[in-house]
C-alpha cells in the first residue's frame with residue numbers, strides 16, 4: 001500500500017525536503033505549516049521589508065534576557081522573514097562534524113544544487129540550475145569606504161565570499177532578485193507544493209504505538225502517517241519531541257508527559273551567533289546607493305588558533321527600524337564561532353522556553369570584546385563617512401546589548417554516539433517512523449548565516465528519509 005509521509009514545517013529545510021519527497025514519487029506527502037500561506041505573488045512585506053509583521057512570528061523571547069527572539073511563522077519559515085544573506089559555511093565547519101556522509105565533500109554538491117548563482121554559477125564550486133537565486137549587490141559609498149578601510153587593515157579582497165575557505169572583505173552573497181527583493185523558499189518551491197500544503201495547521205504532538213511514530217495530532221485533527229519528518233526548526237522541533245515524550249526522562253516526568261524514549265540531549269546543545277549593531281548616521285544623507293541590506297561583508301578570524309570567525313558589516317537601518325531615516329546606518333557585529341551552549345526546554349506549564357546563553361563562555365566574551373574594539377577602530381577611521389551619536393554606548397564601558405543573529409542550531413544533534421538525537425540518516429534514535437531534517441540537527445554551527453546549510457539539510461534529507 002502507498003505510504004504517507006508527513007513533513008512538519010515549510011521553512012528553509014522543510015520545503016526542500018518536501019519537494020524532494022514529492023519528486024521521489026514513492027509516497028503521499030502532506031506538508032503541515034502552523035503559519036499562513038500569504039499566496040503568490042507574496043505580499044510586499046515578504047518581498048521587500050525585513051521588519052517582520054508580528055502575526056508571522058512565533059513571539060519567542062530569550063528566557064534569560066527577555067529580548068525578542070524572532071522565528072518566522074509563515075510559509076517559507078525564517079526564509080520569508082530573514083535578511084537574505086546567502087553565505088555558506090567554511091569547509092572545515094562540516095569536516096569538524098566528523099560524520100561520514102556529512103563532510104564538506106559530501107555536502108558541497110547539495111549547496112551547488114540548490115543555487116542559481118548569477119555571477120559564479122559556471123564555476124565548479126557553484127551551481128546555476130537550482131531554485132534559489134544568489135547574487136551580489138553593488139556597493140554604495142559607505143560600503144566602498146568600509147571595504148577600503150578593511151583592505152588597509154590587511155584583509156584580503158574576496159571576489160566570491162562563497163568560494164570554499166575564503167576570509168576577507170567583499171560583496172555579501174544574497175538570495176535577492178531585482179536589486180534587493182528577498183527570494184526564499186516561499187517563492188522558489190512553494191508554488192509546486194501547494195497541493196500538499198496544509199497551512200494554518202499546527203502540529204501539537206506526535207502519536208506513537210509503542211516506540212513507532214504513527215501520526216500527528218494537529219490543530220485540525222489527527223493525521224495517520226507511515227513516517228513523520230520534523231522540519232519545524234531549532235526551537236519547535238525539539239519542543240515537539242519533548243511534548244511527545246522524547247527527551248530527558250526526569251524533565252518529562254516532572255512535566256507529566258508519558259515517556260516514549262529517554263533522550264537526554266533533546267533541546268540541549270543550542271547554538272546561536274551573538275550579534276549586535278552600532279547605530280550611526282551616514283555623513284551624507286543623500287549618499288546615493290546606500291544599500292538597504294547586505295552590501296559589503298568583512299569576515300575574519302579574531303582568535304585564529306580556534307578559528308573563531310567574526311562578521312563586521314555596515315548596512316542601512318531602515319529595514320530593521322521602520323521609522324529610521326534612510327541615512328541611519330547600522331554597523332553589524334556577529335560572533336560566528338561561539339562555544340557557549342543554550343537550551344530549549346519545556347516550562348512547568350508546558351510552554352517552550354529558550355535560553356540562548358550568549359557569551360556564557362569566557363572565550364566568547366573575549367572574542368566579542370575584541371570584535372567591539374575592531375568596530376570602534378573602524379568607526380574612528382570612517383568618521384568622514386559615518387557619524388556616531390554623542391552618547392554611543394560602545395564608547396562607554398557597557399556590556400553589548402546582544403541580540404540573536406537568528407542562527408539557532410544544534411538542539412537535535414546528529415551523531416554516531418549514544419547521546420546523539422538523530423543518526424546520520426536523520427532517523428530519531430530509539431524510535432521508528434520519525435526523522436528530523438532541519439537546522440536543529442547540526443552538531444556545531446557553520447561559521448556563516450544558517451539558511452543555506454538548513455536548505456542543504458532539507459535537500460539531502462529527502463533522499464535519506466525512507467519509510468519502512
Ligand SMILES: Cc1cc2nc3c(=O)[nH]c(=O)nc-3n(C[C@H](O)[C@H](O)[C@H](O)COP(=O)(O)OP(=O)(O)OC[C@H]3O[C@@H](n4cnc5c(N)ncnc54)[C@H](O)[C@@H]3O)c2cc1C
Pocket residue numbers: 008009010011012013014032033034035070071072073074075076077078079081082083084085086087201202203204231232233234236237240405406407408438439440448449450451452454455
Ligand atoms: C530574523 C532572522 C534573520 C535571519 N537572517 C538570515 C540571513 O540573512 N541569512 C541566513 O542564512 N540565515 C538567516 N537566518 C537564519 C535562517 O533563516 C534559519 O537558519 C533557517 O530558516 C532555518 O531553517 P529551518 O528549516 O530549520 O527552520 P525555519 O525556516 O524556521 O522553518 C520552520 C518552519 O516550521 C514551522 N513550524 C514550527 N513549528 C510547527 C508546528 N508545531 N506545526 C507546524 N509548523 C511548524 C514554522 O512556522 C516554520 O515555517 C535568520 C533568521 C532569523 C530569525
